[in-house]
Amino acid sequence: MHFAINARSYDVELDTRTSLLDLLRDHLGLTGTKKGCNQGACGACTVLVQGERIISCLALAVQYQSCEITTIEGLGTPDALHVLQQAFIEHDGFQCGYCTSGQICSAVGLAHELQNGVPSAATADLTAGAIEPTAEEVRERMSGNLCRCGAYNGIVDAVLEFLGETPEAGAPR
Amino acid sequence: MTPFRYEKPADVTKAIALGSNTPATKYLAGGTNLIDLMRETIERPETLVDVSHLTREIRDIDGGGLHIGAGVKNTAVAAHRGVRERYPLLAQAILSGASGQIRNMASVGGNIMQRTRCLYFYDDAARCNKRETGAGCDALQGFTRNHAILGSSASCVATHPSDMCVALAALDASVQLEGAQGTRRSVKLTELHRLPGDTPEIETALQPGELITAVELHPNPFANRCSYRKVRDRSSFAFALVSVAAALDLADDGSIREARLALGGVAHKPWRARSAEVVLAGKLPSEMLFRQAADSELSAARPLPHNAFKIELVKRVIVSSFAALARRKVTSA
Numbered sequence: 001m002h003f004a005i006n007a008r009s010y011d012v013e014l015d016t017r018t019s020l021l022d023l024l025r026d027h028l029g030l031t032g033t034k035k036g037c038n039q040g041a042c043g044a045c046t047v048l049v050q051g052e053r054i055i056s057c058l059a060l061a062v063q064y065q066s067c068e069i070t071t072i073e074g075l076g077t078p079d080a081l082h083v084l085q086q087a088f089i090e091h092d093g094f095q096c097g098y099c100t101s102g103q104i105c106s107a108v109g110l111a112h113e114l115q116n117g118v119p120s121a122a123t124a125d126l127t128a129g130a131i132e133p134t135a136e137e138v139r140e141r142m143s144g145n146l147c148r149c150g151a152y153n154g155i156v157d158a159v160l161e162f163l164g165e166t167p168e169a170g171a172p173r
Numbered sequence: 174m175t176p177f178r179y180e181k182p183a184d185v186t187k188a189i190a191l192g193s194n195t196p197a198t199k200y201l202a203g204g205t206n207l208i209d210l211m212r213e214t215i216e217r218p219e220t221l222v223d224v225s226h227l228t229r230e231i232r233d234i235d236g237g238g239l240h241i242g243a244g245v246k247n248t249a250v251a252a253h254r255g256v257r258e259r260y261p262l263l264a265q266a267i268l269s270g271a272s273g274q275i276r277n278m279a280s281v282g283g284n285i286m287q288r289t290r291c292l293y294f295y296d297d298a299a300r301c302n303k304r305e306t307g308a309g310c311d312a313l314q315g316f317t318r319n320h321a322i323l324g325s326s327a328s329c330v331a332t333h334p335s336d337m338c339v340a341l342a343a344l345d346a347s348v349q350l351e352g353a354q355g356t357r358r359s360v361k362l363t364e365l366h367r368l369p370g371d372t373p374e375i376e377t378a379l380q381p382g383e384l385i386t387a388v389e390l391h392p393n394p395f396a397n398r399c400s401y402r403k404v405r406d407r408s409s410f411a412f413a414l415v416s417v418a419a420a421l422d423l424a425d426d427g428s429i430r431e432a433r434l435a436l437g438g439v440a441h442k443p444w445r446a447r448s449a450e451v452v453l454a455g456k457l458p459s460e461m462l463f464r465q466a467a468d469s470e471l472s473a474a475r476p477l478p479h480n481a482f483k484i485e486l487v488k489r490v491i492v493s494s495f496a497a498l499a500r501r502k503v504t505s506a
Contacts, residue, residue: 015176016176016177016178016179016221017174017176017177019208029291035409038212039209039212040205040209040275043272043274046274047502049239052248053273053274053277054274054277054278055205055274055275055278057202058204058205058208058209058275058278059208059278060201060208062179062205063201063223063225082393106274109273109274109277110273112246113273116252117252118251119250119251119252119257119264119268120268120273121265121268121269121409126261126264126265127257127258127259127261137337139409140409141273142273143272143273143408143409143410144271144272144273144274144275144410145272171404
């Protein structure tokens with residue numbers, strides 16, 4: 001099977017049962033994407049497919065052969081952090097870091113959805129053209145990514161900054 | 174996961190030929206339910222027919238209405254301009270379900286075909302009539318907070334978890350099916366899912382090999398007065414304890430020309446509340462009337478040891494939903 005991941009081509013022999021997550025981690029050594037629940041409940045395995053966020057644990061690799069896949073390794077490197085990675089550091093958006101790559105891929109996908117005018121359950125007016133990226137919108141839209149350390153306030157602030165908003169420092173939450 | 178053969182047919186006809194002629198075949202779209210169940214070896218298909226690239230179109234139907242291809246992703250439906258303006262109930266329901274990632278993967282057809290399920294269905298140490306015919310149901314003596322209060326049987330008390338389908342039930346949506354030799358038929362969403370009875374393993378009216386190709390929405394007068402309200406244990410990314418899809422059409426004299434009501438989290442299928450609708454039709458809106466309608470619908474409820482609270486909860490959500498819709502200021506008639 002042939003895959004395009006982080007602008008690089010890969011040819012691998014694969015059992016059809018292999019998930020996209022296991023392809024990344026076990027076959028290609030791209031271990032930045034994490035395995036949490038492996039059943040679609042935690043979001044740690046979030047990656048981007050054609051710019052859209054999905055969970056790779058419930059994705060069969062065989063279905064994603066002709067897609068452009070982006071993982072955390074394709075967003076930033078230790079020497080050249082993605083702006084969102086920098087924002088997570090500045091806003092204490094993590095403790096243990098296990099959920100972080102999923103959070104970051106999810107937030108990049110979230111920004112893409114906002115740009116395309118995709119509403120959420122927090123969007124009051126479904127017919128409005130543009131959607132204001134409020135903290136409430138970010139919380140609702142990031143609900144597919146769990147953080148056992150509970151770094152949610154920092155995550156929301158980091159994502160807000162990434163979206164061009166000013167985080168409400170010290171505001172009651 | 175047991176081994177399977179993977180097929181990606183070029184069109185619907187080839188997909189159905191594969192689905193009809195091969196035993197133990199499942200259609201695969203987003204996979205968010207099926208792959209999970211395969212990993213738990215609850216589903217053990219020998220062939221997967223990938224239909225995720227087929228029927229991906231949303232288009233207007235002559236005379237009003239909307240055709241939504243079964244392969245369209247849940248996110249794309251909720252983001253569609255025509256859905257948001259003419260069927261906001263459907264957009265709201267979809268957006269209240271699952272997570273952003275899952276809505277990007279899940280298809281319309283897959284959302285409809287996801288299994289009616291409970292924790293005991295997933296637990297291979299528990300008995301479950303859905304997993305093994307005649308095995309018994311350990312949910313009945315178990316933790317039943319999330320289970321059904323309407324239409325259940327001694328064989329199964331699981332609920333259908335879809336939010337989208339509750340809105341489709343209220344909107345009287347039709348589901349287009351295509352079967353072997355090109356046979357086509359249309360079934361109301363409300364008639365597609367079955368109550369458990371003695372055969373809880375049979376969840377829909379689909380024939381072997383039949384494929385959902387589209388959902389069709391009909392013109393309706395409810396766009397200005399409809400709401401989907403979902404009550405759950407956390408405020409996002411959780412199944413409903415109860416959910417309420419409500420819609421009102423008011424006449425010039427303020428009376429109710431037509432009301433629509435469908436409930437989620439209460440039954441083995443999306444529950445269209447026709448008894449309540451009859452109570453409401455032609456009357457002047459009031460909280461007392463809404464309560465009567467809710468009482469009428471829930472008079473058939475049979476709670477389990479841990480879920481009697483759902484009866485009063487769903488009644489209150491019905492009353493407050495309709496009360497808010499009746500009060501809503503609507504600019505255009």
